[in-house]
Amino acid sequence: xxxxGGTLRQGWRLLVIAHHLTTHGxxxxxxxxxxxxxxAWVMRIFMRSEVSPNFGEQLRLVLERLGPTFIKxxxxxxxxxxxxxxxxxxxxxxxxxxxxxxxxxxVKRLLExxxxxxxxxxxxxxxxxxxxxxxxxxxxxxxxAELADGRRVAVKVRRPGIDRVIDADLSLLGLLASxxxxxxPEYRRxxxxxxxxxxxxxxxxxxxxRAEAAHASRFAENLADVGGVYVPQVIWDYTHSGVxxxxxxxxxxxxxxxxxxxxxxxxxALCQRAATLFFHMAFVDGYFHADMHPGxxxxxxxxxxxxxxxxxxxxxxxxxxxxxxxxxxxxxKRDYIRAAEVxxxxxxxxxxxxxxxxxxxxxxxxxxxFNRPLADIxxxxxxxxxxxxxxxxxxxxxxxxxxLQKTMVVIEGVARELAxxxxxxxxxxxxxxxxxxxxxxxxxxxxxxxxxxxxGVEAWLSLPSRIDKxxxxxxxxxxxxxFPGAPLWQKLCGIALLSGGTAALLHQAQGPLWLPGGVLAxxxxxxxxxxx
Numbered sequence: 001x002x003x004x005g006g007t008l009r010q011g012w013r014l015l016v017i018a019h020h021l022t023t024h025g026x027x028x029x030x031x032x033x034x035x036x037x038x039x040a041w042v043m044r045i046f047m048r049s050e051v052s053p054n055f056g057e058q059l060r061l062v063l064e065r066l067g068p069t070f071i072k073x074x075x076x077x078x079x080x081x082x083x084x085x086x087x088x089x090x091x092x093x094x095x096x097x098x099x100x101x102x103x104x105x106x107v108k109r110l111l112e113x114x115x116x117x118x119x120x121x122x123x124x125x126x127x128x129x130x131x132x133x134x135x136x137x138x139x140x141x142x143x144x145a146e147l148a149d150g151r152r153v154a155v156k157v158r159r160p161g162i163d164r165v166i167d168a169d170l171s172l173l174g175l176l177a178s179x180x181x182x183x184x185p186e187y188r189r190x191x192x193x194x195x196x197x198x199x200x201x202x203x204x205x206x207x208x209x210r211a212e213a214a215h216a217s218r219f220a221e222n223l224a225d226v227g228g229v230y231v232p233q234v235i236w237d238y239t240h241s242g243v244x245x246x247x248x249x250x251x252x253x254x255x256x257x258x259x260x261x262x263x264x265x266x267x268x269a270l271c272q273r274a275a276t277l278f279f280h281m282a283f284v285d286g287y288f289h290a291d292m293h294p295g296x297x298x299x300x301x302x303x304x305x306x307x308x309x310x311x312x313x314x315x316x317x318x319x320x321x322x323x324x325x326x327x328x329x330x331x332x333k334r335d336y337i338r339a340a341e342v343x344x345x346x347x348x349x350x351x352x353x354x355x356x357x358x359x360x361x362x363x364x365x366x367x368x369x370f371n372r373p374l375a376d377i378x379x380x381x382x383x384x385x386x387x388x389x390x391x392x393x394x395x396x397x398x399x400x401x402x403x404l405q406k407t408m409v410v411i412e413g414v415a416r417e418l419a420x421x422x423x424x425x426x427x428x429x430x431x432x433x434x435x436x437x438x439x440x441x442x443x444x445x446x447x448x449x450x451x452x453x454x455x456g457v458e459a460w461l462s463l464p465s466r467i468d469k470x471x472x473x474x475x476x477x478x479x480x481x482x483f484p485g486a487p488l489w490q491k492l493c494g495i496a497l498l499s500g501g502t503a504a505l506l507h508q509a510q511g512p513l514w515l516p517g518g519v520l521a522x523x524x525x526x527x528x529x530x531x532x
Contacts, residue, residue, distance in 0.1 A: 056091030068138030251298030
C-alpha cells in the first residue's frame with residue numbers, strides 16, 4: 001500500500017509502528033489499519049503467546065518505544081475518558097516524559113548561534129554557565145547560569161531539530177488517524193483526526209519559548225494580589241523563541257513533605273494555599289497553569305508557592321466557568337436534575353436528551369463518590385467519570401474542561417501529599433463561595449443581562465456601518481438599480497425599516513400590533529437590502 005506519497009523515512013516509521021503493535025498484542029489493529037499486513041499476519045502467529053492480555057499496558061509500552069511525541073500523545077489521551085476505557089486511560093497516566101539530555105557542546109553551539117556571541121568569557125552572553133542540566137524533557141532542558149551583572153538565572157534551551165521531529169511525528173499520527181477513521185468506521189465517533197489536530201496545536205505551542213515567557217508574565221500579573229504565590233521574573237533580553245531565561249529560584253519541591261516539615265513549613269497551610277491558587281486561576285482569571293505536577297511547584301523559604309514551566313496553559317471563558325460552577329454546586333447538593341439541566345443549558349447535550357435518564361446517569365457516577373469520607377471525595381474523579389457518559393448521551397467534547405480535569409487530578413494528588421486528611425475543595429470553599437455569589441447571585445445575573453443588552457444594542461447601532469462596508473467591498477452590486485439613485489434609496493429604506501422593526505420588537509409590550517409590525521418591518525428591510 002502507498003501511504004499518501006510519504007517519504008522513505010515515513011514508510012520505515014510505519015513499519016516500526018507495525019512491528020511494535022504486533023509484538024505487543026495488537027497485531028489485529030495493525031492488520032485492520034493495513035500497516036504492512038503480510039508482516040503483521042506473520043508476527044501475530046509468532047507472538048500470540050508472548051504478550052500480556054492487558055491492552056492498556058501494551059499500548060503504553062508501544063508509545064514509550066515510539067518516542068517523545070508519542071509519549072506526549074499518550075499523556076494527552078490519558079485525560080480523554082470520553083474516548084478510552086477508564087482502565088486504559090489510567091494505564092496511560094504512567095507514561096513518563098524522561099529522555100537523556102543533549103550534550104553541553106550541542107547546547108553551547110545553539111546558544112552561541114541564538115545570541116550571536118560566545119557563551120561565556122570576554123564578550124560572552126553569560127558570566128558563567130553550568131554544563132550539567134538541572135532538568136531535561138523531550139522538548140527542552142534547563143541549565144543554571146549567571147549574567148554579567150551578577151543575576152543568577154535559569155536558562156531553558158529547546159532541543160535542536162525538535163520542531164522537525166515533532167512535525168514528522170505529527171504527520172505520521174495524522175496519517176494513522178486517517179487510516180483509523182477509514183478502516184475502523186465503527187469508531188468514527190472518536191474523531192481521531194480532530195484529536196490529533198488538537199494535540200498538534202498543544203505540542204507546537206510548547207515549542208515557542210517566547211510564548212511560554214508571555215504566559216509566565218501574564219501569570220505574574222494575574223497573581224500579583226494573591227498572597228503566598230510567586231512567579232519567576234522573565235529576563236526578556238535573554239529570551240528568544242528557542243531560549244527562555246528567567247530568574248533562578250530555590251526551594252523545596254512541593255511533594256517532599258518531610259523536607260518541608262523539617263524546614264518548618266505548615267503543610268496544611270500549603271495545601272490551602274495550593275487550593276486557593278488553583279481556584280483563583282480557574283474561576284477568577286479563567287487562565288490556569290495546566291501542568292502543575294510537583295516538578296513545577298516549589299516552596300520558598302518564606303512559604304510561598306513558586307510556579308515554573310508555563311508551556312501548557314488552560315483557558316476558560318466566562319460561560320465555561322459559570323457552567324462548571326453551577327454543575328459542581330448541583331452535584332454538591334446532590335441535585336442531579338439540576339446538574340442535567342445545566343448541561344442542557346450550556347449546549348453540551350442535544351435538546352432532545354432524556355433529562356430523567358441523564359440525571360440518573362449522573363447520580364450513578366456521583367453517589368459512590370459523595371458517600372465517601374470528606375477527605376476521600378475527589379471532584380477530579382467526578383469530572384473524570386462524568387466525561388465517560390459522553391458517548392451514551394452524545395455530550396459535546398469540551399477540550400478546555402478536559403484540560404482542567406487533568407490539572408485537578410494533579411493538584412488533588414499534591415494536596416493529599418501535603419495533608420492526607422484535608423480536602424482542597426473544602427479548603428477553597430470561601431473563594432468559591434464568594435465567586436459563585438458574585439456571578440450566580442441576583443446581582444451577577446443582572447450584571448450579565450446588562451452586558452448582553454449592551455452588546456446587542458451596540459451590534460444594532462453598528463449595522464449601518466457594516467452594511468456600508470459590505471457595499472464598499474462589493475462595489476455597490478448588492479442592489480439592483482430601478483432608476484437613477486435607486487441604490488441609495490433602497491439602502492436608506494432598508495436601514496429605516498430594519499431600525500424601525502428593531503425598535504418595534506424592543507417595545508412590543510406597548511400594543512398588540514407592535515410585534516407583528518416589527519417582524520414585518522425587519523423582514524422587508526432585510527429583503528430590500530439583500531435584493532440582487
